[in-house]
Amino acid sequence: MDGNLNALTTVFTEFYYWVTVVFMFLIHVGFCMYEVGASRHRNHMHTLMKNIMIIPLVTVTFFFFGWWIYWSFPNFPFFGGLNHDAGSANLPWSQNMATNLSDRITGVFWAAFLLFSWTAASIVSGAVIERIRSSALWVHAVMIGSVFWIIDAAWGWHAEGWMVKYLGYHDAYASGVIHAVAGGYALGVIMVLGPRIGKFAADGTPRDIPPHNPWMLTIGIFLIYTGFWGFYAACNIPAISPDGIGGLLTGETWTATNIYLAPTSLSAITFNFLMSMSGGLMAAYLVSKGDAFWTFSGGLAGIITASAGNDLYHPIQAMLVGAVGVVIVYKLHYWVERTFKLDDAVGAVAVHGYSGIVGLILAGFLLWGAPSSPYDGYATVNPVGQTIGAVIMFGVLGWLPGFLISKIQAAAGVLRIPVEVELQGLDYAEHHAYEDAKAAIIEADKAALTGSSRVPAE
């Protein structure tokens, strides 16, 4: 650090990302609670373990190769190949990826992205509860969390990403980059995995499998909201000088920027986060006729829909975008369920995937002509670029790998649990072992007491 102002900025940035990461941890707590609330009693421990083990697996793989992908892939493979210089500084054997007093930012910035990786994997996890093998889900978690979402981040969520440069792709708070890709991936998996036993009647009519614990589910979704707010902050760079952006912002005024280094503020995105959430909640209440769970999820879907442009929207625009998105998403969810007999247990494909697509396309129209970046020569935001971006995020990097990897797992017979286990519940064996152990202890106690003076003689 050269000089105390630079030292202060560096330490502030380090602290800023550390705080956002801690808030974002709440997203994962929320996902765990939501999934357990939505699953049936007989699958609780399996559901929890499935989601919790995402944390270490995605963390270590994101350390080994995910972070390198982000820095190396912005123009790979179409527009200039791998960026070896940026990549090598972020390889797992780089001295930046360790305790290093001359680099105080890499670790916390890495962690902010890593928490997005957990989220991508957890979105997939919710759709497949009660029937997927843990081993299969954990391979998917590594693939979506440490490979596919981070490729799309390099392409569309990096100041030098080719989608930003050539398509004018703008997705400031990740309608597509996290949500559409994870929703698309989840759709690919459930198409191969199939529905839970009993979800559809013999004539194909879908049955409602209501959540077993409304409280847990409600607290879960509010924790997701809280973490999502932290996520919004994590999508900003907190303080940067015009020099730090190559002098392309004129004047001397320092600013916060979005991920593309274009100016924004925490104030702006706080307005828009809360207004899009409110629009989503209100629209979901109306369209679902007061269904509690769709209303809660609608708040999340509203934020996700508005996220692509929430650095630039007016708060009322954010509210309306959130509301419009939720109506489309709700209708689309039930149409897909009825038409294709797909069982998305928590509505993850709809809330994250369809919302992401709708949000990207709406941003293309509302922000038409706005600069996507402060750099010269970049395309401006436009509907065609956003629509192509939505196809890449949801379809190419989300749905396609999810579908193909699931097909391979299904062909190998390692995707889905046996039907007998699904009917008894994944926790049955553990409960059985627990009851056996308890019975053995009771028997041992009885035997011990029988031999003691405390037991009266017959």
Add this chain to the structure above:
Amino acid sequence: MSTIGYDSWAVDLAEVGPVYPFQGYEVLMVILGVAFWIAWHRIQFARESKHLEKARHMGDQEKIHALLEKY
């Protein structure tokens, strides 16, 4: 001798970079780390397959088959 390269913190911080043990062996550490990760998946996969096979035969088989007929 110190594994981290420093015997004292009475130094100019501007000159201090990496401070972890065994600098220069990062590639070896990554190989060990990746081996641990892959081995974990292998062990977990094999254990889960055994567990699910055992769990298939637990419970009331007649009831299970009756339920399967229903669906």
